[in-house]
Amino acid sequence: MGGAMIRGLQGDYKKDRTRVAACMKHFIGYSVSRNGQDKPSVWIPGNYLMDYFVPSFQVAVQAGVATAMETYIDVNSQPELDRLYTEHHTASSLRATAQMCLKQTALDMAMVPELESFSRDAVALVQEGEIDRQRLVESVAKVLQLKKDVGLFDQPVSDPKLLSYVGSKQDITATKNAVRESITVLKNMDSILPLKSNRILVTGPAANSIRALSDGWSIKWQGAEDNEWYQGRGETIMDGMYSEFGSDSVSFKESVDFDGNPVSGSEDAFLTAIGDVDTVVLFLGEKPYAEIAGNINNLDLPLGQLDLIRKAAEKAKGTNTKVVLVLVEGRPRVLQDLTDKVDAIVMAYLPGPWGGHPIAEILRGSVNPSGRLPMTYPNGPGDMNSNYYRSGVDPYKPLFSFGEGLSYSTVEYQNLKLNNNLLHAKTYEDGSSKDSHESGDVNWIDGTNDKFKVPESTIVAKVNRSDVMPEAFLLKGFRKVSLDADETKEVEFTITRDALAYHGRSLRKKVEKGKFTLTVNAVRPEAQSVKFEAV
Structure with missing residues (x-):
């Protein structure tokens, strides 16, 4: 296993953008192994990876998470660390795995106790000119900065009073x-x-x-x-x-x-x-x-x-x-x-x-x-491989569906309505190869929602949603409220362009024109729906 210091990468986005992408692709997808067991290979279509697996990690990174652990597995035949040599056979030696990791990923620290070769090989690779010394300096600086931020230099041992x-x-x-x-x-x-x-x-x-x-x-x-x-x-x-x-x-x-x-x-x-x-x-x-x-x-x-x-x-x-x-x-x-x-x-x-x-x-x-x-x-x-967000043509008859759950009280859902049945949706990207920070477009690494300004040249999406088969449902919001007996509460949600966005075959994030259905309590008996249109 290993740790990738994501926090340090946020400080110089443009410089490390490729390495961020490489790293994220390796610690995402652990939950969907081909046979359901621990550590096998994972195959995930690119748009599935971006739409269903990346978002939770992306939110964590944007929230300022300091570290992340890279996984044991390979995602779409792209493995990581010592298993490059010992299991995946994509490297000729442990030394080669160190070289590949330092050149191609954002890995900053190898945390496998018995893997002494990684540290030795990293030093040797720098001394022999195979790896730029600055690559190690960057990683060491991130680790030291993190230790400084959490106060380990001022107090390396926890306060015994904390035991209470x-x-x-x-x-x-x-x-x-x-x-x-x-x-x-x-x-x-x-x-x-x-x-x-x-x-x-x-x-x-x-x-x-x-x-x-x-x-x-x-x-x-x-x-x-x-x-x-x-x-x-x-x-x-x-x-x-x-x-x-x-x-x-x-x-x-x-x-x-x-x-x-x-x-x-x-x-x-x-x-x-x-x-x-x-x-x-x-x-x-x-x-x-x-x-x-x-x-x-x-x-x-x-x-x-x-x-x-x-x-x-x-x-x-x-x-x-x-x-x-x-x-x-x-x-x-x-x-x-x-x-x-x-x-x-x-x-x-x-x-x-x-x-x-x-x-x-x-x-x-x-x-x-x-x-x-x-x-x-x-x-x-x-x-066993059925998900609630399945494609619209896939059958979904599990024992208990996603979102199932009973209460001892009777709760009624009423008056689902929209304050506007039209949502203006522009594409996330204009198809250019410009860096997203320069063009103002939003992509999977740095984008979130409508807070990003879309350039005037961006046009309404023309590609039909048939580019990728739509999901039957996809959870976009959740809120839990407490009610006393006979109490009524109004719950509000805001629908943004980001809630309608998806990755097409080109893996560009987009929002299409068309009709959408907003459902509360989907796949449950008390489900209620209302339609709106993205224009």
């Missing part, structure tokens, strides 16, 4: 509030949630595991080995259940582990106990992992966990016992045909060591859920 903030009450509160706002209710048949039962049976490997709530890169690379590693900092879901419902109302039975294996023959005891309760809550999901250790060839939940859901639902069938499934996972694990067999499904994600109590609060109704699904939850192997 670690695990402080305010941090715990902030963490819990983040969990309360993110947990997403995906199914709630007959309003079974919030739970009103006084007889609740809990099982599942995530119920008593703080490490499962925290996942990998917590305490250590593959996560903590057990709850004791947290030294009392954190709460299990069972801690939260006992606190919210009382120990007399909640009982716990072992069943299966994260791999789906029975725990000491306890599954039979759990299934027998179902007949004595009103509600069964299954806390299932994934054991901690990070990076390549989490690679799987099948997105299904482990077979033993799926069988547990099936057996619990079958045992409760024909009775008044309800079955609630709570998923503790960092990626959507496929549920096969089991969604119809449970009464409620809650996506808890990976809430961290203090997430146990907020999960219980959602189940009890102490907190009204308001989270929305930030991803598409696939129904099976056939739609």
